[in-house]
Amino acid sequence: MTPMKEDYLKIIFELGGKQKKVSNKQIAISLNIAAGSVTEMVNKMAAEGLAEHTPYAGISLTSKGIRLAEDLVRKHRIWEDFLVEKLGYELPDVHDEAEVLEHVTSPKLVNALDDMLGHPTHCPHGGVIPDRFGHYHEDSHTVLNDAKDGSVVTVDRFIDNHDLLTYLGDLKLDIGDQLKIEKHDPFEGPVTVRNLTDDAELIVSYKAAHYIFVK
Template sequence: MTPQKEDYLKVIFELGGADNLITNKMIGTALSVSAASVTEMSAKLLKDEYILHIPYQGVRLSDKGLIYANKIIRKHRLWEVFLEKHLGFGWEEVHELAEMLEHVSPDILINRLEEFLGYPSVDPHGSVIPDRDGKQKKVSTKTLDELTVGNNFTIMEVVDDTEFLTYLTDKKIQLQNIFTLIEKESADGYYLFSDEVGRVYQISNQDSHKVRIHRDQ
């Protein structure tokens, strides 16, 4: 399969195409390609039975397509772990490099890489790494808007967005740290929360969807 086809399958998955119908416009926007290009590629993926198509509604991944998409994501996330843990790249730097490596890595290499890394379950951003069979364990998480003031929470996963990750790094906001929500959707448009020693942090309402959390008791 070509790298371009792999990118299409991965984007359809990331847009929710495992369960929902994804429009050509959504795919085109995500990949910054024309509507004609999306239509052409969708026809190829449909012919190869990687996607299912509902006229005038959109496409979603077939069972075959879902397995393949997860295998691409597996390669990407394992490379991200390697780049951060063993080559010293920041979590805001690993995405572009992993994008290139995922397309040139055979399964035998990825399986050896997984073994070398000690079988990690998540990547540097907290996203679950699919298994060798192309299956991904679902993890139940919440968003900040589901909390009430005073709730404790742990950040479990963040969106792989370079600018946002750089902001989190600058503010020393890390995964697995315990925080307390102290103000929800403030007048300035922020969620305010504090760590265990009282330092206060903020995330804008606009960026709040980029964080998945676990509510602590």
């Protein structure tokens, strides 16, 4: 399986494709690629039995796709936890390293890392880590951009993206922060929120608001 196809499996899983249909637009935004490329790959995945695609509704993972995605996500996020906790990596820098390491990691090695780390349930950016038996609690799949004006939400996790994590570090937005949604600007404009945890107003870009999951 190609690394790009693996990236699609992981992002569809992360966006909630185990339980619901994920739109091509969501995938394109999250992977920062053209919508046409998404359509081509989605059709390939459907032909290989990894996903089910319904035109104009979106894509979800099949049982086969879910099993592969869970295995990839487990390896990737355990390596991220190791790099941050044991080697002192900064959060924005772990994704690329974990991408390389996950492809050369045997089940024995990932289980040994898991034991050493104390069986973490979430990676440093909030993503769930399936245990060695495939058990885990589902993450929130509501993105900040979909939260209603006037509502109060809690930051649950971030998409694993270097530029995003650097941007959020500059904004001083952290997992666990409580946000009051003040307004969505029209025409794909930013989302203005008040960070109730830090008592600060933040303006979050339209794209970043699709990378931040809240509950």
